[in-house]
Amino acid sequence: MGVSLGLDLLVVLRDRPGGGITMRNTETDFDFIVIGGGSAGCLMANRLSADPANRVLLLEAGKKDNYPWIHIPVGYLYCIGNPRTDWMYETEADKGLNGRRLRYPRGKTLGGCSSINGMIYMRGQSRDYDNWARLSGEQEWDWDHSLRDFMAHEDHCTLDGGADPATGDNGRFSDMHGHGGEWRVEKQRLRWDVLDSFAKAAQQAGIERTEDFNGGDNAGVGYFDVNQCSGWRWSSAKAFLRPARSRPNLAVWTEAQVEKLVFTIGADGQPRCAGARVNRRGQVVTVSARRETVLSAGAINSPQILQLSGIGPAAVLQAHGIEVLRDAPVGENLQDHLQIRAVFKVKGTRTLNTLAASLWGKAMIGGEYLLRRSGPMSMAPSQLGAFTRSDPGRRYANLEYHVQPLSLDAFGEDLHRFPAMTVSVCNLNPTSRGNVRIRSANFRDAPMISPNYLDTEDDRKVAADSLRQVRKLMAQPAMQPYQPEEFKPGPQYQSDAELARLAGDIANTIFHPVGTVKMGREDDQTAVLDPHLRLKGVAGLRVVDASIMPEITSGNTNSPTLMIAEKAARWILAGQ
Template sequence: MTTTIPDAPFLDGGPYDYIVVGAGSAGCAVAARLAEDRRRSVLLIEAGPRDRSPWVHLPMGYAKLFANPRLNWMYEGEPEPEMNGRRMYQPRGKVLGGSSSINGMMFLRGNHLDFDDWAALGCSGWSFREVLPYFRRSEDHFLGESEWHGSGGPVKISDSTRGGRLPEAVLSACYAADLPRNDDFNGAAQDGFGYYQFNTARGRRWSSARAYLKSAPPNLRILTDCTVERLLFEGRTCRGVALRRTGDDTPLHARAAGEVIVSAGTIAAPQLLMVSGIGPAAGLMAQGIAPVVDRAEVGRNLQDHTSLQVMFRCTEPVTVNDLANSVWRRGLAGLRYGLTRKGVLSETGIYVGGFTRTDPALDRPDLQITLSNWSVAERTSTGARQHPFSGFTISPEHLAPDARGDITLSGPDMRAAPRIRFNFLQTDYDRNALIQGVRLIRRIAAQPVLSVLIAEELRPGPSVQDEAALLSFVREAAGSDIHGVGTCRMGGDEDSVVDPQLRVRGVSGLRVADASIMPRVVRGNTHASTVMIGEKAADLVKGVVQG
């Protein structure tokens, strides 16, 4: 397979200064910031369609996007040996805005020490002190301008609506169980429990597409429904991309006079590098791909959080289940949303939670607890079916797993979904963290202020008590938290895929800017930190900072 420049004509007849591959959380930010220089032409390429689906913009609509093949890549992982051979479902956005258009909209940066760890690993310029200005620049935060937050930026961040009696009871139970309060997980400290923040505004999702592309300048061309099939090289210099429109077999090519920035995400970014000849040489040749440069770590270092769902039957009709199971409740909710942009449909159903430690000696939290205002009887090919009664879920999420997996090719081109292996639950620490999470949730649920709202524990159920039974439940029910990162690892060492300026080692004219560059997963949902990566990447490309 060749990756050299073809003889065929190029898109629009001439080169763009910059080509950005992938219009997701980072890609939208990179493209928009580069296009602020009106002298520069920028091409942003997205494999999916425009974000016109009403489910994208309705906060509660994300449940309709979880298994929508038109807007979601719907990847499946390889069987996980320590999880009874189960495959981990991996939804990823295939739409303008990428996964920021289909996710749960929680806005969490991670812990300050996470970024200091990056710097200690050789990623100069990526300590928390150095990335905080990029977080702040991206934000239009409901708390206003402060040491910790920005105002007037493209990403609108709102406080969670209070959600009524159940979220308040859960928080009160946390405090009764001697867990501290925290009113801002993105502020001075992460420990504690409180209300989450979301990238929503005025009852609508605020995806990266809405944040950065709603008023795109004329020098930014946005090309949707086009899949980049490979990167094009002259020698070891990336000069453009080969692409194809959805439903059209006509090959297209786009040339970059400056740089190509890959922002295709943790799964697709290493896949694109590998099908273009950048990766472990032996593996590439086995697929019939001629190596451009041998980079053994492309696709390795895959990390993700793991989570469980502890479900309860509720004694009062105060959950999303009650909406899903009632035609007239759904009708009233739709009417209220249409008239006021308020009510259940303007929310995510996720309100409260917090961060704690499985061991007090740890220097930062490694466990997140989250209330979801519904319970699920079964998952189907199109999403999930709620219980036919009022129910809710409290989930423990392990934020610092030992597990390291990889992305490998299943075929020589982008049409073949890659193989995804997480290697979850292979250490005592990874298994015990989730067991401790279940026990903590039971301690919270036992507090009188919350127990009055619990008719019964549905999952794992009161009979699951001893260590062996809890471990069996973990193996049977734990899953990916869909926060995968790390497969194009950034580092100061020569083995890393990209250097601290996000330049792909061994070639020129090519950078990666998305969650795949994280050397370690942050302790929290990954959207906010991925936007930050996009913000900083634009300055690195422009030469404003040196990393």
Template sequence: DIPVGYLYTIANPRTDWCYQTEPDAGLNNRSIGYARGKVLGGCSSINAMIYMRGQQSDYDYWAAQGNRGWGWHDVLPVFKRSEDYQHGADEFHGAGGELRVEERRVNWEILDAWREAAEESGIPKITEFNRGDNFGNAYFQMNQRRGKRWSATSAYLKPAMSRPNLHVVTNAQVEKLKLESQNGCQCATGVTVCLNGKETVQFNARCEVLLSAGAIGSPQILQLSGIGPGELLQARGIEVKHELAGVGENLHDHLQVRSVYKVKHTVTLNQRANSLFGKAMMGLEYLLFKTGPLTMPPSQLGAFAKSDPDQASANIEWHVQPLSLDKFGDPLHGFNAITPSVCNLRPSSRGHVQIKSANWHDYPAIKLNYLSTDEDRQVAINGLRFTRRIMAAKALARFEPEEWKPGPELETDEQLLQAAGDLGTTIFHPVGTCKMGNDALAVVDDRLRVHGVEGLRVIDASIMPRITSGNTNAPTVMIAEQGASFILQDNQ
């Protein structure tokens, strides 16, 4: 429950599936770790805790693709219904819902100054990011309650555990769906599950099967069950029960490019975490007040802007951290530093998730194809240049920022693109592999029912036709709320 505990859950096989991506040309042929929550609550139990709905244009795009009931004005009431906002209900926020949303509980001088620098650079200060238009800079709101992580388990599962119609089975991995042919159509009737790594059992559905294994797990399970691209399934020795070309396709994610700047005349987490006294004081502050660095998400401060004037709305975002490290899981550097990471909110690069065999034990191939389009490459270059502009603003001058990564000697577009490939990494926001819609690659309809299969819905981030602008946990909760409503309405 201690927020900073995410440091010990990612890359931990007890709590993380520990996927590894395929080598990626856009990342200069690197493969990267790809964390997914292997715990009750899924990724909401190991994520950054940032509450970010996205922008109005994200959902209006979904609706424009023919998905009825998914425009901004359709989903805003759903966001509000599930929300318990620290400051109470207003036009854009709800109170009394399951999902607690609070403000930060620690301050950093360097982040306050970065806000001023962003404003100097044309990114105005705003109060928050959850009102439909995110252009500006603000501190993130978080899924915490009184200094503790507030996951989907905390919000939804634990309060319902005493219900007689709820049974939670852990150490249970789905091998495949049970499908039966009924009146010439495939119908999902249950799941085949491996319990405790030993016993295979079957659970039968009285009404529907709901697949919520995420953007990696859901397409994997569908493919193992014979639902997916026919050529792929046949190549893996799986009988094609229902051909759906889009299962596992349309994979996309936010790629962050992490710049690091050394700073002086201030204290960052690097300094506090690298001394016994600093660690002791952080622990004491949390113990007594539930405030301080132990309540920190990986990033506290954000900013949204356009990478070029032709963009219709903000298309890049910074996650700004008062710390630095070589890669996630490594120790913090021995010098004070700040890390302003910039990401492309609307990447055009697309990858896939494909099973490697018919064996459910085998992890699928995860191919992101980062930076595989000219557009994405230019956004990465522009984002690095914009970061430099902010770091050169007067508001930060007293801290004497010194670019450590990628390095001031890298000036040309070619050099910056190479740096983006070297420094770029995931923010763990995969979506789209069971996309909603009615085109050739659509897997579910706008009520989340799998096309051509009765009694089966997919309800998770995999159904997003296009990724939202920011962290994907809040939109995924909204998708789950929508799915719950559809199930009730369709089974009255």
């Protein structure tokens, strides 16, 4: 599967997270049902079951997270595009991408996307959350309140046993980070000369060095913090299910896909979510929730389940013969970060392309990980990051760089045989909007995903400007010892129109879909949820995952999803 490092024998795990959870096969009545055992769902299951009086069921359509490659950081290469751990979705042909379709990975295992993603710990910018508070009318969404929810589960650490070798950080952190929580955050366990030089080049171009992207203003250049523990991936299943797995009031069903939600009609005529119809390894069972059902299936599967259950755009539901319970814009407002990947050949330095090209190099990589849990096998997909503005007229950083000491034609394919690096850049605040819609009334049919990338003039302008900025950075003095040569897209393309079209040819998703079950003010007709994430017009049902975001965060979206779940769990337990 894709880039093979020839290290399949180095699958030595200390434990098998997710195993050992008591599986109740006969009970069907619970206080809370959580649908989706991904990033948000695992945290929700932990928090709701902390009170032994609450009987909680967590439903996950995928299998347990005992697939070895989940736990080795470089194993994302073997998890994405693998039906064992990935829903294997694909977008519809996209006009903005010149008719291309993209693979659209979504985690299908305990831990969800946190079991297959890039492991980058990123909150975004304070303005993101202040804007959510403004759009929703709920002050608790603002940065100050949300920061407390980030810190509530954070365990922010340096490398085990001492200081970060690059910064000298000895473990003293500001009051912006939490300690002792479940969500482990560490410094990366490797450095590359060519990446250090790129960081210097960014500074030469006016981007300041930063040691912390997570203080509310992520402008700057530096190495990403990652969700790892001593060189192992740290997923939400490890963080939140492992501590709760012995609780007798928590049941976890894997290979249990929800066909649809089940509703009753109250005396006031209002529908109430009473539970769900579940297909568990071919056996159909209806489970009931006395207090609430929490839908945490993600920005693609949550709208699919709602639409299959009769909640969505009436025309879409009627076209598939589904009775309309509530006409609502479920599945609209899809937003994602589109990443444009520029590849540069380099000379006189080590890159993963050359290191992994020989049996000796592969043996060195494997040996380093086996002995130290460091080196390329501990790599997140991106190591160095930068946040900056696409033009001086922007008030805030609106670009994110992911810089890698490797190159390939497309994700999942083999590394190039020449030394090279990839400078990827994405528009943090896209103005294009897409949608997710069911393909049929059959729950097994993958939904139609239409991101509508580069659909606005502003997004096309940012794409062209960002490619020019990449070239500016690579032309700085710090990069010249490597004699960088633009391999992709190619220096012959210069005009706005050429660069925007090229972006459509070479750009790919960075796997951050959000917004498809938007929360907002009570009078906001585009919002499906109220500010506390309750479905408008339906009792007993909340949605808690990345789909609730009214606007995408200015950075990677996994940790903001955990913050959303932390806040929602607190509200649910308080009866708010």
